[in-house]
Amino acid sequence: MKPSAFAYRRPASLQEALSLLEQGDDVKIIAGGQSLVPAMNLRMATPGVLVDLAGIESLSALNVEDDGSLSAGAMVAHNRFLRDAQVGAGWPAIPLAVKHVAHEQVRNRGTIGGSLCHADPAAEWAAVCLLLDAEMKLAGRLGARVLPAGEFIKGVYETALEPGEVLCQVRFPAPLRGWRWGFHEIARRRGDFAMAGALAGLAIDDSGLISAARLVVFAAEDRARRLDAALVGVVGCKPDEIDPDLAGLAAAAEVDPRSDLHASAALRFHLVHSCVVRALVEAAGKPAGVRND
Numbered sequence: 001m002k003p004s005a006f007a008y009r010r011p012a013s014l015q016e017a018l019s020l021l022e023q024g025d026d027v028k029i030i031a032g033g034q035s036l037v038p039a040m041n042l043r044m045a046t047p048g049v050l051v052d053l054a055g056i057e058s059l060s061a062l063n064v065e066d067d068g069s070l071s072a073g074a075m076v077a078h079n080r081f082l083r084d085a086q087v088g089a090g091w092p093a094i095p096l097a098v099k100h101v102a103h104e105q106v107r108n109r110g111t112i113g114g115s116l117c118h119a120d121p122a123a124e125w126a127a128v129c130l131l132l133d134a135e136m137k138l139a140g141r142l143g144a145r146v147l148p149a150g151e152f153i154k155g156v157y158e159t160a161l162e163p164g165e166v167l168c169q170v171r172f173p174a175p176l177r178g179w180r181w182g183f184h185e186i187a188r189r190r191g192d193f194a195m196a197g198a199l200a201g202l203a204i205d206d207s208g209l210i211s212a213a214r215l216v217v218f219a220a221e222d223r224a225r226r227l228d229a230a231l232v233g234v235v236g237c238k239p240d241e242i243d244p245d246l247a248g249l250a251a252a253a254e255v256d257p258r259s260d261l262h263a264s265a266a267l268r269f270h271l272v273h274s275c276v277v278r279a280l281v282e283a284a285g286k287p288a289g290v291r292n293d
């Protein structure tokens with residue numbers, strides 16, 4: 001299939017991009033094109049003008065800031081996060097999850113901003129941003145605003161972006177020291193979108209006890225969701241004494257899984273349970289006899 005005819009613009013500044021976006025309803029941003037172009041080829045999207053953000057240098061910056069936070073321009077490709085030593089050292093939950101995004105070729109082109117704006121409920125980026133309390137910086141005709149990750153994605157393919165707004169940057173707070181992370185997702189084939197997935201984090205204090213815990217479940221509902229309450233029972237325990245099964249059941253009981261052509265709600269309930277158990281086992285460093293790659 002081929003897309004319908006469109007004009008192509010490549011602004012060199014954010015201001016120029018914002019002015020182009022004001023010029024009509026059929027003007028659309030293109031980032032890596034990994035979700036948009038397939039939709040255009042199927043004529044599910046028929047933009048008249050594509051505004052390519054690739055020429056705006058600031059949107060491709062990936063920096064550790066003076067306050068220790070990580071700022072990622074919306075156009076930073078998935079694979080850059082996997083190859084950046086500072087990201088791996090300070091924010092290990094990012095590569096743990098992002099290596100499961102699609103295939104190498106898609107990860108070379110697809111961007112963090114494109115993934116968040118596309119808002120697929122099974123996208124790993126939304127889960128990581130929720131887990132790490134990231135913030136989204138948006139720019140529009142009326143100025144800039146910052147939203148916490150939990151307020152950015154509103155539902156399936158739905159975000160808080162107003163017409164003409166651009167997601168410019170995602171900021172991850174300074175590294176969480178003493179935390180361990182675990183990730184598990186279940187997809188039909190490697191590289192496919194997950195049918196369910198979980199990301200868990202455990203903070204271990206100086207006496208070796210779990211002092212805090214975080215959990216995100218994704219691909220089960222209309223968007224990724226923090227479910228820290230399901231881990232309340234592990235706080236105060238030693239990592240090798242936790243009962244992951246109990247936490248998995250608590251998390252699965254909290255979700256209202258959707259049914260679609262990939263999985264029924266009943267199947268998703270079981271998948272959520274399995275993903276939470278395995279993510280928690282990995283975070284706790286418990287031997288489990290399960291692979292998580």
Ligand SMILES: Cc1cc2nc3c(=O)[nH]c(=O)nc-3n(C[C@H](O)[C@H](O)[C@H](O)COP(=O)(O)OP(=O)(O)OC[C@H]3O[C@@H](n4cnc5c(N)ncnc54)[C@H](O)[C@@H]3O)c2cc1C
Nearest residue numbers: 029031032033034035036102110111113114115117123167
């Ligand atoms: C075969 C295949 C498998 C995949 N598997 C996975 C997977 O397992 N997990 C996963 O998470 N993703 C997966 N993806 C999607 C991939 O991660 C895409 O990279 C991502 O969803 C979109 O990013 P993009 O940069 O390509 O955005 P584009 O496709 O260019 O844009 C997507 C949408 O976001 C809008 N947009 C983009 N950037 C901005 C911005 N800065 N501000 C405002 N709006 C913007 C566009 O207008 C468009 O509507 C897969 C894709 C393919 C082709």
